[in-house]
Amino acid sequence: MRGKTQRTRLLAALILNVILMTAADAKPLRINETELEPADFSVLDRWAVDDHAASFATFRKSCSPILKRRGPLRPFEADLRGVCERAARISLPADPTVARTFFEENFRPIRISRLGERDGFLTGYYEPEVEGRRTRGDGFEYPMYRRPADLGAKASQNRRSKRHRVGRRVVGYFDRAAIENGALAGRNLEICWLKDPIDSFFIHIQGSARIRLEDGKLLRLNFDSHNGYPYISVGRVLIERGIVPREEMSMDAIRTYFSEMPEEGREIMRINKSYVFFREISELPADIEPPGAQGVNLTRERSVAVDKNLHIYGTPFWIEADLPLESEKSSNQFRRLMIGQDTGGAILGPARADIYFGAGLKAGTVAGRIRHPGRFYILVPRDADPSKLIDPAPLPRSKP
DSSP states (O other): OHHHHHHHHHHHHHHHHHTTOOSSOOOOOOOTTEEEEEOOGGGSTTGGGSOHHHHHHHHHHHHHHHHHOOSOOOHHHHHHHHHHHHHTTSOSSOOHHHHHHHHHHHEEEEEEEETTOSOEEEEEEEEOEEEEESSSBTTBOEEEEBOOTTSOOSSOOSGGGOEEEETTEEEEOOOHHHHHTTTTTTSSOEEEEESOHHHHHHHHHHSEEEEEOTTSOEEEEEEEEEOSOOOOOHHHHHHHTTSSOGGGOOHHHHHHHHHHSHHHHHHHHTTSOOOEEEEEOTTSOTTSOOBOTTSSBOOTTTEEEOOTTTSOTTOEEEEEEEEOOSSTTOOEEEEEEEEEEEOOTTOOSTTEEEEEEEESHHHHHHHHTOEEEEEEEEEEEGGGOGGGTOOSSOOOOOOO
């Protein structure tokens, strides 16, 4: 028995260390503390009836930056490039049967989860739409800032690069409280002004916004950078303090508490020291969704934000969950092929995804009540087929 247990551990380690290798490059894409179980499309619930043409069109968006990228690629990305080259030969809109065949011939599904768990975790996000002004006044007192020149490297998202000089000292960048108290005032960084600080806070969480100006024009903002502090979930704080029960947690519940208890809400918001800076993308038409972190425009209910430290943008994921899409108490089957095209500070782990639900109040209401488990299958290019490298049997035993 002891020898069998040791063998199981060794094989489990093999899963973690050599999975997703390419034939040409022996360097593994490591996914620590992760279960990976080869599967087949026949076990995916309702796979045959999904809108594969919609998934294919979303996947093709991700292929554009993958095919344009120059220089060395991460192993899994190199395999995706080969798939994208084949995808480019299929005209859009793709025939649904052709699209389904494409995915089945080019990918193999692998169930993925944290070690010792069967399900992952899903949330939702959206693009808020609120009123705003280009100039301060008439109650519009809360600024949305562009990226300061002294923030550090634009592309980097770690705190080490988010530093600035104060006298002779180089210190961490201003946190949320310091910025809200005026640390950046007078530097001409304001893109626009909002009336409600709660709107501003939620726009920071969502990463993009549509600002309706007084002349009817639409000002669109998109994530540009942040101050380097890790994201802290205010929902978790409210649960831990016993203010909102875990089963009742939603964006609407957070907004209601902040509105009814503004001083307490302000203190809780400032626990999240992370602060986002935006860029204007008003040239984007109103009927086009905002770009995600990959740089391609998102697709409603087909794009997901994933952990960029573990997954390559453009990776397809089959997700199975029962979600309250129609109402708070409904349980609607969500069985859909999604494409990883975005990321977020709270999106951490191998089976963690934030579903993009679109723009506006209705999308925000749906997105705000998604906090649910779901089963994840990562679609691995067949060029990196792990079934030849691992025995799918030696997974950790289920907990009693």
